[in-house]
Each structure stands twice: as structure tokens, then as C-alpha cells.
Amino acid sequence: MLRHALSRIIFSIVLVAASLAPPAGASDAPRGALDLPAPGGRHSVGIRSLVLSDRGRGRDLIVTLWYPAAAGARGPAAPYMDRTTAAAVAKEWSLQPDFAPRVRPHAVASAPVAAGGPFPIVLLEHGSGTVPAGYTLLAEGLAGAGFVVAATNHPPDSLISAYPDGRVLRFAPYWPADADRRTQGITIGRFAADVLEKDARFVLDRLAALSREDAVWRGRLDPARAGIVGHSMGGTTAALTLRDDPRILAGVNLDGSTYPGMNADVRPVQLGKPFLCLLTEEHASDPGDHGHEFAGKDGDSYYVVVPGADHMSFTDARLLGARFGAESPPDDAAFGRALLAAEATRTLVEAFLAKYLQGRPAPILDVALQIEKK
Numbered sequence: 001m002l003r004h005a006l007s008r009i010i011f012s013i014v015l016v017a018a019s020l021a022p023p024a025g026a027s028d029a030p031r032g033a034l035d036l037p038a039p040g041g042r043h044s045v046g047i048r049s050l051v052l053s054d055r056g057r058g059r060d061l062i063v064t065l066w067y068p069a070a071a072g073a074r075g076p077a078a079p080y081m082d083r084t085t086a087a088a089v090a091k092e093w094s095l096q097p098d099f100a101p102r103v104r105p106h107a108v109a110s111a112p113v114a115a116g117g118p119f120p121i122v123l124l125e126h127g128s129g130t131v132p133a134g135y136t137l138l139a140e141g142l143a144g145a146g147f148v149v150a151a152t153n154h155p156p157d158s159l160i161s162a163y164p165d166g167r168v169l170r171f172a173p174y175w176p177a178d179a180d181r182r183t184q185g186i187t188i189g190r191f192a193a194d195v196l197e198k199d200a201r202f203v204l205d206r207l208a209a210l211s212r213e214d215a216v217w218r219g220r221l222d223p224a225r226a227g228i229v230g231h232s233m234g235g236t237t238a239a240l241t242l243r244d245d246p247r248i249l250a251g252v253n254l255d256g257s258t259y260p261g262m263n264a265d266v267r268p269v270q271l272g273k274p275f276l277c278l279l280t281e282e283h284a285s286d287p288g289d290h291g292h293e294f295a296g297k298d299g300d301s302y303y304v305v306v307p308g309a310d311h312m313s314f315t316d317a318r319l320l321g322a323r324f325g326a327e328s329p330p331d332d333a334a335f336g337r338a339l340l341a342a343e344a345t346r347t348l349v350e351a352f353l354a355k356y357l358q359g360r361p362a363p364i365l366d367v368a369l370q371i372e373k374k
Contacts, residue, residue, distance in 0.1 A: 032330075034323045035104045036137050036316075037343060039144025041350075043068035046111030046143075047078045048216075051163060054202050062153040062161055063203055064132045066107055066143035067220075068119055073111035080105050081133035084162040088170070089131065090326070092159055093317050099324035105136050107143070118222035120357040121207055123200050123241070123248075124151035127232030127256075127315070129159050129171050134315045135231070141346040142229075147353060148221055152203050154196055157233060182261040188233075189262020196237040200228065201245055223247060225357045229349060231314045232256050239294040243271045250274040250356035251296075252349050254314040255283055258293040268295035275301045276352040276365075278345060280309050300356070302365055304348060306341055313341045 039045055046069035052061045079100065081089065086100035122142055126132050132139075132151035139149045155161045156172040163169075175187040204226060211221035228251045230238030235256015242251030250273060263269055275296020284305045292303065312318060318338035322331045348364065355362035 033102045033104060034319065036106065036140065038106055039141045041144030041146060043114055043144050043146060044071065044073045044111065045069055045107040045140050046073060046113065047107035048110055052203060052206050057198065059199065060163065061199055061203065062163060064151045066139040066149040068114035068143055068146055069108060069111035070114050073108050075108040075111060077105050078107050078109040080136065082162055084168060085131055085133060085160055088160040089134065092129065093321060094326045095320055096324045096326050099320060102324065106140050113216065113220045117220040118211065119146055119148045119220060120222050120225035120227065122147045122149045122353060123204060123228040124149050125200060125228065125230030125234030125237045126151065126158060127234050128157050130315060131159050134317060137316055137342055138346050138349065141350055145350045145354065146358065150203055150207060152199055154199050157196065185259030185261035188259045192236050192240055197241045197244065200237060200241045204247060225249065227251060227353050227357050230254065230256055232311065239269065239271060242273055250353060252276045252352060253294060254278050255280055255311055268292045271296045273297050274356045276348065277303045278314065278348065279305050280311060281305055281307060302352065306345065308337060309341045313338065314345055
């Protein structure tokens with residue numbers, strides 16, 4: 001409980017400091033466009049996508065890779081998302097139909113991978129009904145900081161999977177709609193363990209193979225330094241995969257939950273490794289003690305409440321809604337609040353993974369431990 005309170009205080013300090021200056025990108029982009037905040041690391045960012053086929057399980061997984069790009073990599077930024085995905089996202093998030101071409105990310109398509117690797121791998125797990133591109137701000141920041149980010153699209157949990165060959169798979173509930181919450185929770189838990197976690201571990205297997213065999217990735221990927229980050233259902237996937245896969249050294253849960261019945265209602269689920277949990281105030285104040293549904297390694301776990309955030313603040317959704325809402329004009333104040341939460345989230349996630357995968361100092365996290373040890 002003490003760590004939870006300290007984290008709340010530290011995060012509030014971060015927000016106050018950030019609020020002293022206008023958030024970057026809040027007003028410097030032309031009206032009707034959105035320049036995503038530039039990554040703060042020393043690397044340029046590249047982006048590639050591939051389809052990995054797990055034939056034994058009948059799973060074709062679209063994986064988007066954001067990565068440190070070679071110094072001076074040139075070329076136009078890759079599109080924010082493809083047209084088919086953008087149309088589905090616009091409808092789901094109540095955005096203007098033509099929003100996607102007006103979003104300006106930073107990653108250069110198929111840029112050469114930076115020298116100086118191998119780089120740690122970070123698996124990025126999306127929430128139910130979302131898509132990997134909806135976490136572009138977070139992913140580009142991590143790539144700029146020296147991580148290779150592998151974001152898997154998990155059908156039928158993703159909003160849409162648009163394959164290069166023209167196939168399209170859309171979200172479909174995998175739990176019994178009319179069942180009680182506990183029965184639904186058992187089904188959701190089985191799906192997380194039997195499908196989503198296995199997807200994540202399969203992708204890590206394939207990345208390890210690419211690091212040995214592929215001309216682009218040979219010597220550039222370090223499977224021995226792997227982390228995992230997930231939002232919502234992806235946060236559940238991240239926590240379970242962190243627990244079960246010895247290759248994954250540290251994990252981040254962005255407002256993800258356990259579900260009644262999925263773990264025999266035993267809480268917290270013990271992970272035994274470094275763990276960062278970012279929560280909304282609503283989630284953290286739930287009487288079910290949701291703030292501690294998962295327990296990381298003692299002394300290396302951080303539970304941070306993000307003031308003013310809602311569940312979708314951990315995606316790009318609130319930024320996009322403030323700029324391109326289908327039913328409301330652009331709202332600079334809402335955009336500033338969304339950007340502050342998104343940037344603070346990115347800063348904390350980068351600091352945590354830098355500490356445990358790169359061995360770098362992380363003062364924003366270490367202060368909490370220093371206070372607690374006194």
C-alpha cells in the first residue's frame with residue numbers, strides 16, 4: 001500500500017512539472033493535422049510488418065515492428081495505419097472518416113536497422129477491440145530509446161486484422177454473451193492463456209529465429225533481453241506471459257485486469273519479476289483491490305495511478321478524438337490533457353524498461369524505492 005501511495009505522489013509531481021509548459025504538439029501542427037510527439041531517444045525510428053504463421057495452431061499473425069533505425073535514415077514517414085484498418089477505427093472511435101492521412105507519425109518504412117545492436121525486444125499487446133497502430137506514440141518512443149517493439153495483432157480479439165493478401169478478420173466475442181460474469185471470466189481467462197499468451201510466446205520464438213537467420217535482423221535482436229507491455233486485455237496477456245516465459249525479464253500492465261474465475265479468484269497473481277502497473281483512478285479505487293491484481297517481484301514493482309486518465313488514455317484514442325472527433329470540433333484543452341497523460345505514460349514505460357532491459361538509471365522510479373527503504 002505504501003508503494004502505491006508513493007507512486008501516486010511521484011506521478012503527480014511529474015504532471016505538475018509537465019504542466020508548466022504547453023504540451024508539445026498541442027498547437028504547433030496545422031489545424032486539421034496531428035504531428036505525433038517525436039520520440040525522445042537518440043535513434044531514428046523504422047517500421048516493418050510481417051505475417052508469422054503458426055501452422056500447428058492455424059494462426060496467421062500480423063506483427064508490426066518499430067525499431068531503432070540507422071542514423072540519417074531518410075524517407076517519408078510510414079502511414080499511420082492502412083485504409084481498411086482506419087475505416088474500422090474511425091467507426092469504433094467516432095472519428096472523422098479521413099483522419100488517418102492527417103496523422104503524422106515518425107517511423108520510416110523499411111529503414112535500415114541501426115548499428116550497435118543487438119537491441120532488447122519488447123512485445124506490445126493490444127487491448128480487446130483495438131489495433132497495434134493505436135499505440136504508435138508509445139511504440140515510436142520505445143524504438144527511439146533503443147528497443148525493437150513487436151506489436152502483434154491477435155484475431156479475433158483485435159478490432160480488425162487486414163492482411164496483405166486482402167483477407168480481413170474482424171473482432172468477434174469469444175465469451176458467452178448471456179452467461180454470468182464468473183463464467184465469462186473463466187472463458188476470457190482460458191482465451192488469454194490458450195490463445196493470446198501462446199501467440200506472444202510464438203512471436204518471441206520467431207524473433208529469436210530471425211535474430212539468427214534473417215539478413216535484416218541477424219545480430220540486431222536480443223531475445224535474452226525481452227520485455228512485454230500490454231494494455232487492457234493485453235495487460236492481462238503481458239502479466240501472464242511475464243510469469244510463464246523465462247525469457248521475459250520485465251513487464252508492464254496498462255490498466256489490465258484479472259477476471260472473476262480466470263485464476264480461481266486468487267489475487268494477486270504472483271509474477272515474481274520486475275513489474276510496472278499503470279492504472280486509472282477508477283480502476284485503482286475498485287473495491288476488488290484491482291490495483292494489486294498482479295504482484296511483481298518485491299522491491300522491483302511499481303503501481304502508479306495516472307490522475308485524470310481513463311481506460312483509453314493508454315492508447316492514441318484520446319489524442320485522435322480531440323483532433324478528429326466526428327461529432328465535435330477540435331478541442332485543444334482536451335488534446336493537452338490527453339497528450340500529458342500519454343507522454344507521462346511513455347516516459348514511465350521507457351524508464352522502467354531501460355532500467356531492467358538496458359541497465360540504465362531510472363531516477364523517476366528509483367526515488368520511490370529510496371523513500372520506502374528509509
